[in-house]
Amino acid sequence: MHDTLPDDAIKWQLLEQTIKSTLQSYCYREIRTPILEKTELFSRSIGEATDIVNKEMYTFPDRNGDFLTLRPEGTAGCVRALLQHGLINAGPQRVWYHGPMFRHERPQKGRLRQFHQAGAEAFGIQSAEIDAEMILMCARIWNKLGIKDVQLQLNSLGSYASRQKYRGILVDYLSAHKDQLDEDSINRLTTNPLRILDSKNPEMQALLQSAPPLLDSIDSESADHFATLRALLNSNGLDYEINPRLVRGLDYYNRTVFEWTTDKLGAQGTLCAGGRYDDLVEQVGGKATPGVGFAMGLERILEMTGFSNAELGLNSPQIYQVLVGDAALDNGIKLAERLRDKMPTLRILMHCGGGSFRSQFKKADKSQADYALILGEEEVAKNTVNIKPLRKDAEQYEIHQDDLLDEITNLLQPIQGQTGL
Ligand code: ATP
Ligand code: MG
Secondary structure, eight states: OOOOOOOOOHHHHHHHHHHHHHHHHHTOEOOOOOEEHHHHHHHHEEEEHHIIIIOOOOEEEEETEEEEOSSOOOOOHHHHHHHHHOOOOOOEEEEEEEEEEOOOOOOBBBBEEEEEEEEEEEEEEOHHHHHHHHHHHHHHHHHTOOOOOEEEEEEEEOOHHHHHHHHHHHHHHHHGGGGGGOOOHHHHHOOOGGGGGGOGGGGHHHHHHHHGGHHHHHHHHHHHHHHOOOOOOHTTTTEEETTOOOOOOOOEEEEEEEEEOSSSSTTOOOOEEEEOOOHHHHHTOOOOEEEEEEEEHHHHHHHHHOOOHHGGGGSSSEEEEEEHHHHHHHHHHHHHHHHHOOOTTTOOEEOOSSOOOHHHHHHHHHTOOEEEHHHHHHHHHHHEEEEEEEESSSSOEEEGGGGGGHHHHHHHHHTTTTTTO
């Protein structure tokens, strides 16, 4: 579990802002749910036989002996909240969330125990255009973040019934080659055989490549749904690869599943994963309602994203107030408050603790501010202020305090134009 220090927090803010504005442009509305939920919610929705429920959840009894779990993902909480507050029955819902998730995994690059996801979910829409919308939203986010090396992998798991049928076919095939299965897969053969397809063990790749393809077993309605989705992606110019072995680690998926992957991050190359889960709402206790969504891993996305110096500069002051003497302090605080009234995004840092001009200038320089705003006894007496550019070789100059707002507006115009948070 990591701390996020200010130099990195600005990157998180920029990332979250990009995701938020993109999802809101598709009219997804934010939902915030508690970080703790009853354990039962996750075991019922994610599935007893999954890695998450089996070995990754942080679960403990509270003082009443109720079992609670730090949320390992966001979908279950969304479904619970929308059900509990009657929104699921109030027509289609498009929501998004972001925040920390917790899984007790072996910590490694790209795999943390507290990590962060942003996700979107849509409920009450059966047809494939919403699956396409999910994928288009992700593509737009990559685009806005300047992420290029990312590929879309797509598969369809079919209906629950066709998946059960395929399960049988797969178990027959794998049982016939049991000597080639690793220990994990032999265990999964009875608990969660589809997950074996997802194995990263290089020694099993040949066996898995020749497994009967899942897509051959899916029902005709799911096949039509998948064809519509592919046609929509094609007409929007989105490239994808059909990956017949893409099954996803959570039990609740049916029909569409997708992952966005990259080869730039080593072993943990999945940036985002999602799909359809038409049975989930019913499983959690509501009436049958289709659902589709995705979750993106923000740590991994952050690794793929570069921010400009101007964007990172949002972390430093634009103006450093040099204040020498009590009168200057009093005048300076009031002056800065008036500036903030007029320019709410202005970042102005007040020097605290006194000291000579010389020592305050040093601090101004170190602060990365663009300008020092200087007030000493003389300036206060004349109702003026001195401005010293800190990032270019230019002389300090004096102006009347009444002209300060206009002057700063002029000076900072190019900076003001940049993306604010
Ligand atoms: P994997 O097979 O890699 O364990 P998963 O199926 O557990 O993946 P999801 O639950 O679908 O992954 O999570 C969606 C995304 O969240 C992942 O693609 C990844 O980007 C991110 N993610 C999942 N677990 C972690 C983790 N422990 N640390 C960092 N990011 C994670
Ligand atoms: Mg996992």
